Amino acid sequence: MGHGQKIDAWTSKVGELKEKVKRMLTTSKGSVEEMIMIDEIQRLGVAYHFEKEINDALEHIYDANAFSKFKDSGSNFKEGLSSDAEGLLSLYEAAFYGTHGEDTLDEAISFTRGQLTSLMTHLDGPLAAQVGLALELPMRMRIPRLEARFYISLFQQQKGPNDVLLELAKLDFNLVQVNASNGAKGADKVVEGHMPCSKVPFCKRSIGRRLLLDIGWDLSAMDQLPEYMRPCFLAVLNTVDEIEEELMPGVKFCRIDYLKHEMKAVVQAYFKEAQWLKTNYVPTLEEYLKISLVTSGYFYLTAASYVGMGEEATKEAFDWLKTHPKFIMDSCLIGRLVDDIQSNEHEQKRAHVASAIECYMEEHGVSRPEACQKIREMVTSAWKDINKFCLKPIPFPLSLLLRVVNLTRVIEVIYLHGDGYSNSFGKTKEMISAILVNPIPM
Structure with missing residues (x-):
């Protein structure tokens, strides 16, 4: 099977799997299983295929006082949480979506971080990997596509993973990767074509970072620049011109x-x-x-x-x-x-x-x-x-x-x-x- 045929087959399969997942969400509507599936869908990087279904589900369960339920009558976090690694991890991750004035969430971060750090020596497998990564940097601050790749590897290690979701996540990741890598190759050719690295050794790492004069947007202005800066200036002008050519006339x-x-x-x-x-x-x-x-x-x-x-x-x-x-x-x-x-x-x-x-x-x-x-x-x-x-x-x-x-x-x-x-x-x-x-x- 050729490359193009393989991409077409993957695209068709993704369409089939999306419909299966939508039926699963409908069947589990209003249940704990639905919430678990939504969490998995988001972590696996395929939530953008199910925005309507996820939004409809979340509208019915949002509770502004939800985090208070983790506390006892003395406003301390419940003792039973201390040994529940999965519960602590969920609370920890959710708390980083807080805003100013939400003291309970600030307290939740401090509490869960301490408890999870203590539990790390007793954890193993996928859960230990998840906790370790979260303690380094919470999911709110991580790159979703990179997280999806990491979570896919953990998801397939779980006992009885949802095979439909797993296959969808893998296919979708690879399809997005093909499209993104093609774009990256195009950008790299633009850089190489307009600004040879032999002339400006640092160019590929920091294109145009040290242009120090505002000399307008005119090719003739290049004569005002020293020789070593001209490739940078030319690259910027040509790259923007090529972007402009790709745009629709109405938005250029x-x-x-x-x-x-x-x-x-x-x-x-x-x-x-x-x-x-x-x-x-x-x-x-x-x-x-x-x-x-x-x-x-x-x-x-x-x-x-x-x-x-x-x-x-x-x-x-x-x-x-x-x-x-x-x-x-x-x-x-x-x-x-x-x-x-x-x-x-x-x-x-x-x-x-x-x-x-x-x-x-x-x-x-x-x-x-x-x-x-x-x-x-x-x-x-x-x-x-x-x-x-x-x-x-x-x-x-x-x-x-x-x-x-x-x-x-x-x-x-x-x-x-x-x-x-x-x-x-x-x-x-x-x-x-x-x-x-x-x-x-x-």
Whole structure:
């Protein structure tokens, strides 16, 4: 069977399996089994096929006081929870969806983390793996596709797994991987074609990160640049031009115009950081964040991700982006601060602008550990703000918000064990291979 035929067969089989799962959800409606199945569907990465069924089910069971039920009359978490690893894990994961003022959820995180850490020495098999991963980083902050790959391997180790769900999850993962890897190959060809690595050795790892002048969007302006920067400038122009050619005529102007606007903003902010570096200036944290949230690249990445979306990315959505709403600001804040926490000591060994850590230490006269703790608290606060915004009714599809949430998750995962962006040959390479290169054996 040829590659194309195999893809067609997989696609057809996925359609069949989706209908079987929908019938299972209908049969189990209103039962505990339905909730278990929904949890499995979400963890296996196929929830997007069943959004209506899941939303209908969850509307009937939501209870704002649900977490209070885990406490006894003395407002302490019930003693019976201490030995229930699965229950503790569920409570722990759910608590990270909390917002500001939900003290019970903050207490739940502290309680469950302590209990799960103590239980780890007594756990084995799939449950031990799940708990260990959750204690490193909760599911709310992890990359869904990567989590799906991990959970599929655990799911098939369970006693009596749902074979229909398992087959659907594997086929769906491999199909998505084929589509995503084709897109990645296309992007790589664009980079190689426009910006040869022999001329700019760092280009594939940080395309255009250090363009320091805002010289407009005109090929003739390239003459104003030094020789070593010209390949970067040409790559940016050509890549955006090629994106523009792929867009429908009706959406070209507002999308590409905004993308160019954000790229220029990044370049201008890099120039400001270069001035700070040259004068050995350490700004206040507020002053630093005003610039570094832009140089984090997350405004630009959000815009770039919206550019390639369908009709849901309306002109109104781009107008909203232009206001730099707090939701996007929180994502940028997490991206910048998580990066700074993990990479600041290494970066400060060479010529580098001060990070959030150094800015806070200088401004408040505290030690590095104290500054890191404060910065981590800011990250936690920003996640709560993101959670709150996701609960609000908005005039845009949820898919637009998920783009932002997933970009935020990427930074948490890449920097989990150090600077996985600058040093991308270890865990980062393994994660990319798991998502884009290595299919799941059927």
